[in-house]
Amino acid sequence: MxxxxxxxxxxxxxxxxxxxxxxxxxxxxxxxxxxxxxxxxxxxxxxxxxxxxxxxxxxxxxxxxxxxxxxxxxxxxxxxxxxxxxxHPGPDALQYAQDKLAMRARLAELGAPQPDWAAVRDEAELQAFLDDHGGRAVVKTPRGGYDGKGVRVISNADEAADWLADTAGEPILVEELVSFARELAQQVARRPSGQMVTYPVVETVQRDGVCSEVFAPAPRASERLMEVAARLSTQIAEGLGVTGMLAVELFETDDERILVNELAMRPHNSGHWTQDGAVTSQFEQHLRAVLDLPLGDPSPVAEAAVMVNILGGPQGAQMTDRIAVAIADHPTARIHTYGKEPRPGRKVGHVNAVGELDEAAYIARAAAAHFLT
Structure with missing residues (x-):
């Protein structure tokens, strides 16, 4: 080969x-x-x-x-x-990561649990959905949104009037505003010949629509929750024909139900912890999967792994200087930078730490704090 x-x-x-x-x-x-x-x-x-x-x-x-x-x-x-x-993944699968309305319709066909939703073409349809769902909802552009872009929480249809006007009659997506206890993510790898492996479900923390921290495995996750999340992700991967890595972003409700939020058919921010916290990283796993090679062991290497994103960050030589200080202060932290020019809110790197949960969280946060500007 x-x-x-x-x-x-x-x-x-x-x-x-x-x-x-x-x-x-x-x-x-x-x-x-x-x-x-x-x-x-x-x-x-x-x-x-x-x-x-x-x-x-x-x-x-x-x-x-x-x-x-x-x-x-x-x-x-x-x-x-x-x-x-x-x-890999092929166009038949990728269409569901590219178009949120297509994704919602296909997930409904698969019987996957998800928020109530509708495709709306005008303010009257949008207002009717709002009236039926407590007066608040989430509107999304079907294509192109990420990291909080293309997403609004609204309480009146006119708050999305500009999007409706720009679509040339094409619908936008409206979803119920889910009251959730926390956000989770479940990753699965699938190769063309059908083999699949799942990573532990993780908890993700968002700030201003951008992933800020990831805790792996998700703290306080029951065995039932982990089993349901893993089973759901494999059903979606198989049902959509995904090859490579699939991240299923989830809401966990107060009564421990899970609902599918969004999908990503590639390595994902929620899986960066695997670089230092799993036997096989999501990046190696993705390469194995798209080449149809035997998949690697997704098991964690420690009790917990914590990932903290570096957002914004210093420029040029300042980044190098701060890496040196962060490593000196926290030698067990693993710092990954992206070689990007910084700007407010932009992901320019992340920090991983592994070990006991509280200690790993402290180390990852403290090391990442060196890059605050």
Missing amino acids: SLRVGVIGGGQLARMMIAPAVEMGIDLRVLAETEGMAARLAATAVGDYRDEAAVLAFAREVDVITFDHEHVPQPVLRALVDAGVSV
């Missing part, structure tokens, strides 16, 4: 595939959007992922295509398949 993997997208997820690719003898190549992106060490081409000709030219040099993000248009994905390129 040849081991040439092409990654479309040059962000931090592609960057973090480089180390396991080197260790496994995989020839990793990246199609980056611009020069100097996070995955520049493996960027063998620069081009627009929306340009069919550029993507096809890149794909001819590899045996498997996978992704750093889910934004490659369906016509480009279909052109790859028509050209005989092995694409």
Whole structure:
């Protein structure tokens, strides 16, 4: 089997595939959007992922295509398949990560638990949904939203009037505003031949719509909760035909029910803890899966792992200086940076710590605090 993997997208997820690719003898190549992106060490081409000709030219040099993000248009994905390129995950699966309305409809067909939702085309339909759901709801643009973008909590239909006006008659998504106890994420890896493995369900903490911290495994998670989350994720992965890593973002309610929030068909922020806290990281696992190699052991290596994102961050040499200080103060913390120019709220790195839960949380938070500006 040849081991040439092409990654479309040059962000931090592609960057973090480089180390396991080197260790496994995989020839990793990246199609980056611009020069100097996070995955520049493996960027063998620069081009627009929306340009069919550029993507096809890149794909001819590899045996498997996978992704750093889910934004490659369906016509480009279909052109790859028509050209005989092995694409993982394929367009039939990716459509459900690209379009939230399609995702909600397909999850309903699969019987997955999820918030009440509707596709609405005008203010009257949106107001009717609000009136039926306690006067508040969440509206989402079906395509393109991430890290809190394309999401609003509203109490009146006119608060989404601009989105409705911009859709040219296409619907937007409205969901009930779920009263949840906490947010969880469940990761599963699936290879084309069907083998699947699941990681422990984790608790995620969001601030301003951006993931801030992850606790693995999720504290106070009952055996039943862990079993339900793992079973649900495998059912979704199989039902949607996902190959590679799948992250299922979940709400846990006060009575320990879980509801599907969103899906990501790639390595995900909720799985960064696996770099230092699991036998097989999500990045190695994704490469194994898309190459249809036997999947690795997803077991934790310690009682707990805690991941804290570095948001914003210092610039240039200041980042290097602060890394040195953070390591000196917290030598067991593992610091991962993305080579990105900082800006407020932007993910520029993360810190992992493993061990006893409270101690790991203290170390990860204290080390990450060195990068606050």
